[in-house]
Amino acid sequence: MQEYEPIIGMEVHAELLTESKMFCGCTAEFGGEPNTRCCPVCLGLPGSLPVINVKAVQYVVKAALALNCSITPNSIFHRKNYFYPDLPKGYQISQYGDTPIGQHGWVQITVNGATKKIAIRRVHLEEDTGKLLHVEGDRSHIDYNRGGVPLMEIVTQNPPPPGLDQIQSAEEAKEYLVRLRAILTYIGVNDGKLEEGSLRCEPNISLRPVGQIEFGVKTELKNLNSFRAVLRGIEYELERQEKVLLKGGKIVHETRRWDDVRGATASMRSKEFEQEYRYFPEPDLTPLRFDAQWVEEQRKALPELPDQRKRRFIEELGIPEYDAEILTDSRPMAEFFEEAVKLSADAKSVSNWMMGDLLRLLNATGTEMEQSKLTPSHLTEMLNLIGKGTISGKIAKTVFEEMFGTGRRASEIVEKLGLTQITDESELIPIINQVLDENPRIVQDVLGGKDKSLAFLVGQTMRYTKGRANPPLVNRLLRERLESRR
Amino acid sequence: MILSREDVSQVAFLARLELTDEEKDKLTGHINNLLQHFAKLQELDTDAVEPTSHVIPVENVFREDKARPSLPPQDVLANAPESQDDCFAVPRIVET
Numbered sequence A: 001m002q003e004y005e006p007i008i009g010m011e012v013h014a015e016l017l018t019e020s021k022m023f024c025g026c027t028a029e030f031g032g033e034p035n036t037r038c039c040p041v042c043l044g045l046p047g048s049l050p051v052i053n054v055k056a057v058q059y060v061v062k063a064a065l066a067l068n069c070s071i072t073p074n075s076i077f078h079r080k081n082y083f084y085p086d087l088p089k090g091y092q093i094s095q096y097g098d099t100p101i102g103q104h105g106w107v108q109i110t111v112n113g114a115t116k117k118i119a120i121r122r123v124h125l126e127e128d129t130g131k132l133l134h135v136e137g138d139r140s141h142i143d144y145n146r147g148g149v150p151l152m153e154i155v156t157q158n159p160p161p162p163g164l165d166q167i168q169s170a171e172e173a174k175e176y177l178v179r180l181r182a183i184l185t186y187i188g189v190n191d192g193k194l195e196e197g198s199l200r201c202e203p204n205i206s207l208r209p210v211g212q213i214e215f216g217v218k219t220e221l222k223n224l225n226s227f228r229a230v231l232r233g234i235e236y237e238l239e240r241q242e243k244v245l246l247k248g249g250k251i252v253h254e255t256r257r258w259d260d261v262r263g264a265t266a267s268m269r270s271k272e273f274e275q276e277y278r279y280f281p282e283p284d285l286t287p288l289r290f291d292a293q294w295v296e297e298q299r300k301a302l303p304e305l306p307d308q309r310k311r312r313f314i315e316e317l318g319i320p321e322y323d324a325e326i327l328t329d330s331r332p333m334a335e336f337f338e339e340a341v342k343l344s345a346d347a348k349s350v351s352n353w354m355m356g357d358l359l360r361l362l363n364a365t366g367t368e369m370e371q372s373k374l375t376p377s378h379l380t381e382m383l384n385l386i387g388k389g390t391i392s393g394k395i396a397k398t399v400f401e402e403m404f405g406t407g408r409r410a411s412e413i414v415e416k417l418g419l420t421q422i423t424d425e426s427e428l429i430p431i432i433n434q435v436l437d438e439n440p441r442i443v444q445d446v447l448g449g450k451d452k453s454l455a456f457l458v459g460q461t462m463r464y465t466k467g468r469a470n471p472p473l474v475n476r477l478l479r480e481r482l483e484s485r486r
Numbered sequence B: 001m002i003l004s005r006e007d008v009s010q011v012a013f014l015a016r017l018e019l020t021d022e023e024k025d026k027l028t029g030h031i032n033n034l035l036q037h038f039a040k041l042q043e044l045d046t047d048a049v050e051p052t053s054h055v056i057p058v059e060n061v062f063r064e065d066k067a068r069p070s071l072p073p074q075d076v077l078a079n080a081p082e083s084q085d086d087c088f089a090v091p092r093i094v095e096t
């Protein structure tokens, strides 16, 4: 049977966190009543002139540098001409050809222990489009509030230049987006919200027979609003294409929409006829010129990036690579971790609780780290209680859930729910005597040398104390009491 | 002849211009005349000249990232050929 290998390209759009729009003073904030954030410039009214938002340019330079790109010394804007009413001007201001702000970069990803440097072809600046709302009768409604919001586009390079890699699986595509999102949120140029569409990814996917150099026909995927959708959508599309090819069919160059409920992609429009956008340099805007020294200053001013932080967690705090990768996937996660380590010093315990119970609870409740009621000091206070022997590790799990749910302090929860560990022998001995009285056969087994059966007696004691007994103490007392019954 | 009549039809379509056959013939002649002037310019040796995107030597004209009040909604929609529910209304669009 013919075998195929996937080639995946990623086109990511990130709305920039500026106060105002790209070429006018309308607010760029999300939301607002329809068409209340519009002016002559973003409505394309005759006689209006755009002026470049300097912050947006600085943000794209910052992002391009963080993505290991070189900065194009002379960068210009272009008009992309088309008659779709998502922009009222009849064109979108974008950057075309070989003068995007950033070029030739890479993002490092690690999937199943293997590290790849995914090649980035370009990072450019453009304006977002308006929103097409519901249809009433034979009319579509348009809200131009988002029209003109600064938008950064980041495109991967297939095939990659020597020394760099391309994305070849759904898992790698997801990981690329995770690390890209981490970088953009670390440097503070984008809020990373896939669900709200402020970070959008449109992968293009193709299969080629193994051994063939030329790429197959690709399809583009839209409507991937979560990391899970990215993973499932690409997996689905790869399987669909393989089935078509194995049956001797042909892939059509088209855009397909992912339906998260049905778990399938469906054709939106054919792309057999390439659109003619008739790009030309935007005459209303001046070219951008970046001074080499200024670019160097920007590079030096970059904050610590996810990969550097990951290295530091591994090298200075002794965190395993896999854990360090996950802890640095989001800035709030990494900051929680650092704060907790400062308070507690035991980095490994902090990491274990975060990787285990915290991630599980965040996922189960659909909570973002930054919205969580749990603070680093909540966690470190609880770790102290375990350290002092006030609570057992097992009880701590209950305490942790309670802290996560209510935001109350560990000591308060322990007191209120009576979860303090029993370390007092006189309190435990009557319970142990009761357990031994109730299980004469097991007692005989243990005394007869069947040491394994002791675990059952420990378990019973823990049950009667609702898990509050100190396990080493229970063990010692059980052995003593057993001996006295020999 | 640089552009054919079909090329002119395609350009007209992209610009959403409806032309009669007569106009297409006329414009094919006009545009080709223009292009012949450019063909003459093409004869110049420009190998040593950087591509020019802008003719005025001005760079890096920026505005500060400050939000300012937008237009009142009634003004925003004042020039809309059609509006409904505070929105621009256009002929129904198939989602793309």
Ligand SMILES: [Zn+2]
Residues within 6 Å of the ligand: A021, A024, A025, A026, A037, A038, A039, A040, A041, A042, A043, A148, B070
């Ligand atoms: Zn505006």
